[in-house]
Amino acid sequence: MQTTPGTEASRGAGARADVEVPRGLSVPLAGYLAHLRVERGLTDNTLGAYRRDLERFVAHVAAEGATSPRDLTRELVEGYVEVVRTGADGRTPLAASSTARTVASVRGWTRFCEAEGLAGADPASGLKPPARPRLLPRAIPVDDVLAILEAAGAVGGERGLRDRALLELVYATGARISEAVGLDLDDLELDARGSAVRLFGKGRKERVVPLGSYARDAVEAYVVRARPGFAAHGTGTPALFLNSRGRRLSRQSAWAVLREAAQRAGLAQADEISPHTLRHSFATHLLQGGADVRVVQELLGHASVTTTQIYTLVTPDALREMYLTSHPRARG
Template sequence: MSSATSAGPDVARTVTGYLDHLTVERGLAANTISSYRRDLRRYAEFLAAAGVRGLGEVGESDVAAFLVALRNGDDDHPPLSATSAARAVVAVRGLHRFALLDGLITDDVAAEVKPPAPARRLPKAIPVEQVVALLEAAASVEGPRGLRDRALLELLYGTGARISEAVGLAVDDLSLSADPSTAAVRLAGKGGKDRVVPVGSYAVRAVQDYLVRARPALVAKARTGVRGGALFLNARGGPLSRQSAWTILREAAERAGIDAELSPHTLRHSFATHLLDGGADVRVVQELLGHASVTTTQVYTLVTVERLREVYATSHPRALR
């Protein structure tokens, strides 16, 4: 334990003041306050059991030891996941920072104790064969809806667009010239950052079919017209919502007999993974996805490495069995 001339403020009293600060001045949600209260009560109990009389006696080693205790668990507490332990460490760091700014302590000993990084969850992608089955299942619906659904899913997979970007498209955002190799779409990404992405020939044909054979019929159903010329319309002629787009994906997956759990990002993940599998440079994929940092895109390279391991293990005569 670190030595000090004074034990400093009572831990429990400081915790109460900090939680009041978060509630009144910061306006944090009730659930967040409840989680912080639980984490900080455990922190106070940990310090008391270690013989720490006040916040001024706490050293960086004490905070680090608390993190270890969270991860290991004890007779009264199960081990916490990296995510839950990280939340508790954030609460503890906030407590010490609050005490420092209030003049209750002279050093912020928790500042250098980093929350554990949560396990990296690999994006879920589906094989090309399942993508094709999904697209064909979307087109199996008769009438304008089938043409719309096929165009939507083809565009999602063909451009890597987010669901929100796709449903937010206007007809004018498309550039479908006579030469399919120059087709492109302007996507409004996060933070107001637009990007222009090429559109493949399959998506071009699907969108053109929808524009010619289906969208006019949907426009005719709109009572007051379609504001802004939204590309994808619902059955009433209004702009298609994100929820409806998700329903389209889920129903197409059911018709295709795909058991894998699909999310609105499934086709985006598949787009990136299949590009990298085909030899695309990660920085090119970064630009296509609209990621601000290549670090975000590099998570997809982990997916392809896993795929390479699978192929190696099943194909190489000297692989481990």
């Protein structure tokens, strides 16, 4: 089949190989992806998720006869959501969370097309994603966190200093693992009176998070006593956490650091502990200690407090105790 110029931009893992996507769809899609990268500053991972979702969508509507955004209808969009939810196209059905993400991707593109004058009324306006089950974040007890941190440093040498500093920082700040490995030396402010770290979250949104004394001491020890040794194998990089070749530590390597530390600590279900486990534990332990949910929202970098409020579901004992000790009619 001869490929129309511009068609390749709309093909990929998410597109149907037997469908040639018209330029009337592929060009607006490419424009939207460029908008997300340049104007909204999305990360490569997030941008890749948008691309896969929308490539599958345009392949579907092209197979239904659409040649441009003006051909999109509410029925076409709802039909596509049903297809990905049920796997009616022969592919694995998406979970509710993945279907919700797909709906968000489609709504973003159709709004863009309407705003750019590429389509009439937005066919996805008001489209509701399927309800997602409200899963409780997995957190581990403070003692288990401490055991992991001790095990990370027990490796000894430069690697032990690095691994302990990395995990201390993640737990102390609630950083996503991508935020932690993305840190540069200039993002640190190590001061005995008030240390902090500058994190860059989704959309490069910046936030400054305090760094407790344990994390500060661990990071300082790594920077002074270990990082120069790692850096000597590289060509110079501002990255805070380095690998054995003197390059920025990858997310995969950071994940391995945590998994190996959890295994050495002898924790049950060590293989299920992820960097996000430390982030969840950070939030849960703060709330259990009496922190305000809006403060935790800011520390986590959540755009909405609604996202953070799910952590309140994992502290019923603390909430009950606070009620019993605070409400004048709580006890008989």
